[in-house]
Amino acid sequence: MPADVQADALSNTIADDLNTRGRDWYVDRAVSVGVFVGGVSAIVFIIGIFIFVTREGLGFALGTLDVKEFFTSMNWRPTSERNPTYGILALMAGTASVTGLAMLVAVPFSLGAAIYIAEFASGRMRESLKVLVELLAAIPSVVWGFIGMSIMNPLIIDMFDVPVGLSVLNAGVILGLMAAPIMTTIAEDALKAVPDSYREAAEAMGATRWQVVFKVVLPAAKNGLMAAVLLGVGRGFGETMAVLMASGHAINIPTSPFDSVRALTATIAAELGDTARGSDHYGVLFTLGIFLFVVTFVINLTADIVVKGVGKKQ
Amino acid sequence: MAEIAIETRDLNLWYGTFQALFDVNIRVKQGMITSLIGPSGCGKSTLLRTVNRVNERLGYVRTTGTVDVMGEDVFAAGVELARLRKEVGMVFQRPNPLPLSIRDNVLFSHRIHRGNEKVSRADEDVLVEDALQQVLLWDDVKDRLSQRATSLSLEEQQKLCIARLLPVKPSVLLMDEPTSALDPKATEALEALIWGLRGSYTILIVTHNMAQARRASEECAFMLLGKMMEIGPTDALFLSPKLSETADYIEGRYG
Ligand SMILES: Nc1ncnc2c1ncn2[C@@H]1O[C@H](COP(=O)(O)OP(=O)(O)OP(=O)(O)O)[C@@H](O)[C@H]1O
Numbered sequence: 001m002p003a004d005v006q007a008d009a010l011s012n013t014i015a016d017d018l019n020t021r022g023r024d025w026y027v028d029r030a031v032s033v034g035v036f037v038g039g040v041s042a043i044v045f046i047i048g049i050f051i052f053v054t055r056e057g058l059g060f061a062l063g064t065l066d067v068k069e070f071f072t073s074m075n076w077r078p079t080s081e082r083n084p085t086y087g088i089l090a091l092m093a094g095t096a097s098v099t100g101l102a103m104l105v106a107v108p109f110s111l112g113a114a115i116y117i118a119e120f121a122s123g124r125m126r127e128s129l130k131v132l133v134e135l136l137a138a139i140p141s142v143v144w145g146f147i148g149m150s151i152m153n154p155l156i157i158d159m160f161d162v163p164v165g166l167s168v169l170n171a172g173v174i175l176g177l178m179a180a181p182i183m184t185t186i187a188e189d190a191l192k193a194v195p196d197s198y199r200e201a202a203e204a205m206g207a208t209r210w211q212v213v214f215k216v217v218l219p220a221a222k223n224g225l226m227a228a229v230l231l232g233v234g235r236g237f238g239e240t241m242a243v244l245m246a247s248g249h250a251i252n253i254p255t256s257p258f259d260s261v262r263a264l265t266a267t268i269a270a271e272l273g274d275t276a277r278g279s280d281h282y283g284v285l286f287t288l289g290i291f292l293f294v295v296t297f298v299i300n301l302t303a304d305i306v307v308k309g310v311g312k313k314q
Numbered sequence: 315m316a317e318i319a320i321e322t323r324d325l326n327l328w329y330g331t332f333q334a335l336f337d338v339n340i341r342v343k344q345g346m347i348t349s350l351i352g353p354s355g356c357g358k359s360t361l362l363r364t365v366n367r368v369n370e371r372l373g374y375v376r377t378t379g380t381v382d383v384m385g386e387d388v389f390a391a392g393v394e395l396a397r398l399r400k401e402v403g404m405v406f407q408r409p410n411p412l413p414l415s416i417r418d419n420v421l422f423s424h425r426i427h428r429g430n431e432k433v434s435r436a437d438e439d440v441l442v443e444d445a446l447q448q449v450l451l452w453d454d455v456k457d458r459l460s461q462r463a464t465s466l467s468l469e470e471q472q473k474l475c476i477a478r479l480l481p482v483k484p485s486v487l488l489m490d491e492p493t494s495a496l497d498p499k500a501t502e503a504l505e506a507l508i509w510g511l512r513g514s515y516t517i518l519i520v521t522h523n524m525a526q527a528r529r530a531s532e533e534c535a536f537m538l539l540g541k542m543m544e545i546g547p548t549d550a551l552f553l554s555p556k557l558s559e560t561a562d563y564i565e566g567r568y569g
């Protein structure tokens with residue numbers, strides 16, 4: 001049976017061939033292991049941070065903390081000797097007012113920029129604008145805080161004739177400008193994802209460029225645009241340094257844009273260094289941390305669901 | 315002698331430096347279905363897209379010569395693109411309904427072109443029903459007009475893409491291989507529908523399908539390498555083509 005023998009020999013050499021692991025094989029393995037470790041460690045870090053924050057804060061939150069007071073009291077007096085109170089209502093109001101104003105500033109800016117870049121600019125103009133937006137997104141927040149303190153502050157005092165310029169207005173505008181670039185990038189991606197065949201169809205029916213944008217592209221991209229706004233909100237919510245510097249850091253429920261406020265994040269940043277580990281003050285700051293963590297998580301999750309889900313049922 | 319709906323004179327077109335049309339002269343008769351045939355890349359789509367100037371979206375297209383639609387030069391300085399495109403509707407190769415409801419799709423063009431004029435919902439309903447009746451779609455979709463148009467079958471989508479052109483009363487319909495994304499049954503249905511529209515509209519239809527050109531058009535034009543080779547009544551062109559190139563093509567020798 002020479003044919004069989006031959007076939008055997010052939011399959012042997014093929015098997016040998018398949019068994020030799022060349023350099024590419026090792027490179028490939030190394031890269032995939034590296035990527036895996038990188039991916040897993042990112043998850044491990046996040047879980048680690050979550051566990052750490054929870055461990056430091058949860059015991060206090062479930063035990064000592066008066067939860068009702070925490071959410072409904074305006075009094076944040078953690079250092080009071082006799083009767084410390086831990087009410088974050090004013091801090092929440094501070095964060096909410098600054099973030100809200102920031103969105104009023106950022107949404108028109110970023111949406112306008114995204115529409116211009118995605119629908120109207122072409123060639124070099126588009127490329128340069130995209131680079132510019134990315135550069136803006138990379139400005140460190142302390143620089144924004146500095147702009148808030150040294151440029152916006154005197155400007156607001158001058159323009160509106162008010163005693164302090166570190167206020168909701170200042171922090172909101174700064175935060176809006178800060179959040180706008182990333183929102184622009186996400187919104188532009190959403191607009192770019194609208195198939196060109198829609199634009200072509202509408203233009204072939206005689207729609208002008210603006211009609212195409214308003215009647216076709218924006219409705220088609222609305223989930224992505226919503227996500228851009230939500231991520232902007234998340235960004236504003238979590239931002240610390242710039243808000244700490246520009247908001248005035250005064251515990252206050254604002255009644256006008258010129259009031260100083262204090263944000264949740266800024267409170268943690270400013271106070272954590274002065275607390276003794278294990279003290280009530282320390283515990284309540286970590287409880288704040290958990291709260292921020294949960295809210296940001298919910299915002300990001302909502303953004304995610306909005307992008308993926310809502311379109312389906314229609 | 316029938317009126318002329320579309321007439322080009324010495325039409326040349328360049329994409330950047332690449333010339334896609336060479337001295338194209340064609341007269342499309344009003345109220346008739348004229349098919350445009352020729353091998354892939356010969357410029358059929360280009361010619362079609364010049365008539366409603368949708369080519370200009372690209373930004374690097376240059377033309378010389380003239381195109382008249384219903385006796386008006388489409389390149390004349392005073393021409394408003396919106397008005398031209400209302401007069402000249404276009405159907406694309408892949409059905410491209412907008413991501414709106416069926417009803418909003420049908421009314422899209424009408425809403426754009428009516429400006430500030432108030433139109434009652436009842437009037438809109440009439441427009442919608444009328445347009446969908448003309449494309450033989452009304453009975454299938456009348457109970458789900460608020461459904462997304464993108465959820466329809468391809469055949470229904472393509473019918474809708476024709477229907478949405480009708481409320482603004484165009485005189486010319488350009489169709490670029492409107493059945494090429496459809497299965498044979500749907501193709502047949504579309505052909506029947508298009509055939510039914512002749513007389514009311516001037517239809518210029520690009521097709522790769524010889525049988526379709528033969529069945530579903532009254533006039534036929536053959537293009538090759540950017541040039542208009544031969545145009546005439548469909549039967550005559552298929553039975554006794556004047557040029558050997560035409561004969562080669564319709565007998566399948568070009569592929
Ligand atoms: N946007 C464009 N940019 C550059 N060249 C183009 C463009 N569109 C078409 N062309 C070229 O112009 C020529 C004619 O193209 P056109 O699409 O009009 O051909 P067609 O006859 O419609 O072909 P098909 O049957 O494949 O649809 C082709 O050589 C094509 O490569």
Ligand SMILES: [Mg+2]
Nearest residue numbers: 358359360490
């Ligand atoms: Mg084509």
